[in-house]
Amino acid sequence: MDLHDFKDVAENYDLYLDEMYKSEDNHAGFLDFYLDFAKEYGNEGVIDIACGTGAVLLYLAEHGIYADGTDISEEMCSVANEKAKGRGFDLNIFPADMTEFISDRKYSCAVIARSGFMHLLTSESQRAALLNIRENLVDGGMLTFNTFDPHPLFQAQQMNTKDTDYSFRLEYVNSSGQREKIYNAITYDPYTQIMSGNWKFETLDDKGNIIEERIRPLKMRQTYRQEMMYLLELTGYEIVNVYGGYHKESSNGSAKNVIWCVRKSDRRVKI
Numbered sequence: 001m002d003l004h005d006f007k008d009v010a011e012n013y014d015l016y017l018d019e020m021y022k023s024e025d026n027h028a029g030f031l032d033f034y035l036d037f038a039k040e041y042g043n044e045g046v047i048d049i050a051c052g053t054g055a056v057l058l059y060l061a062e063h064g065i066y067a068d069g070t071d072i073s074e075e076m077c078s079v080a081n082e083k084a085k086g087r088g089f090d091l092n093i094f095p096a097d098m099t100e101f102i103s104d105r106k107y108s109c110a111v112i113a114r115s116g117f118m119h120l121l122t123s124e125s126q127r128a129a130l131l132n133i134r135e136n137l138v139d140g141g142m143l144t145f146n147t148f149d150p151h152p153l154f155q156a157q158q159m160n161t162k163d164t165d166y167s168f169r170l171e172y173v174n175s176s177g178q179r180e181k182i183y184n185a186i187t188y189d190p191y192t193q194i195m196s197g198n199w200k201f202e203t204l205d206d207k208g209n210i211i212e213e214r215i216r217p218l219k220m221r222q223t224y225r226q227e228m229m230y231l232l233e234l235t236g237y238e239i240v241n242v243y244g245g246y247h248k249e250s251s252n253g254s255a256k257n258v259i260w261c262v263r264k265s266d267r268r269v270k271i
């Protein structure tokens with residue numbers, strides 16, 4: 001089980017993410033970035049892969065874009081479905097692993113928003129996902145996803161912390177109206193490029209006493225941009241743009257968030 005497979009995480013995801021992005025934001029402007037991308041390339045339909053609770057999917061639907069959604073977590077899909085219904089949309093949202101989902105239709109545009117791709121923990125699963133997504137795209141179809149470049153200083157810090165060395169992240173009000181504090185602890189393995197962490201949720205009563213504690217694990221993999229370039233070539237994509245942020249900032253060597261916009265090409269390296 002990973003963070004997003006837990007019902008309590010899925011139900012509270014939007015609430016604590018809103019709070020998190022008030023103070024720290026690698027993702028400012030993400031909704032309009034994906035909307036612009038979908039408007040430009042989504043004329044034959046969009047698939048939002050690893051759609052989570054549907055932040056992007058619903059934004060696209062609200063702007064009149066045809067979009068389906070898929071996520072490996074049944075809990076996240078069910079929250080996304082409820083939200084869609086609540087806003088009057090009947091969307092096709094199905095649980096599936098991005099390395100193997102098969103859709104009835106082919107799309108001209110695929111998005112993996114806000115670090116969904118980083119949940120693939122090996123080069124093999126990244127390769128499987130890229131190949132599988134390619135199968136679900138029309139010829140010339142476009143895909144966007146993001147990766148984090150390993151950063152020597154951040155990663156060195158994380159190599160010196162254990163996955164139980166918690167730091168306070170934020171306080172928010174959960175879906176039951178209770179105050180919760182979130183702490184997380186992350187450790188980094190430079191050999192596998194995996195960040196392993198634990199998220200600790202403390203539920204508080206009116207006086208601030210802890211009445212419940214839940215610990216939820218999370219693993220994400222960082223990818224050097226050089227390895228991603230070769231992986232894209234291997235799996236049959238050509239790179240159209242690489243950005244350092246959702247306002248299409250340039251992606252220089254120090255940009256942490258790397259946003260890839262790639263096109264399904266007719267050439268694929270035979271292996």
Ligand SMILES: C[S@@+](CC[C@H](N)C(=O)[O-])C[C@H]1O[C@@H](n2cnc3c(N)ncnc32)[C@H](O)[C@@H]1O
Nearest residue numbers: 004050051052071072073097098113114116119
């Ligand atoms: C950081 S969340 C992002 C969710 C959503 N894209 C957003 O912007 O709010 C990552 C999502 O990836 C999903 N995920 C992880 N591994 C996956 C896989 N192999 N296939 C499909 N979805 C996956 C998780 O369940 C989670 O909902």
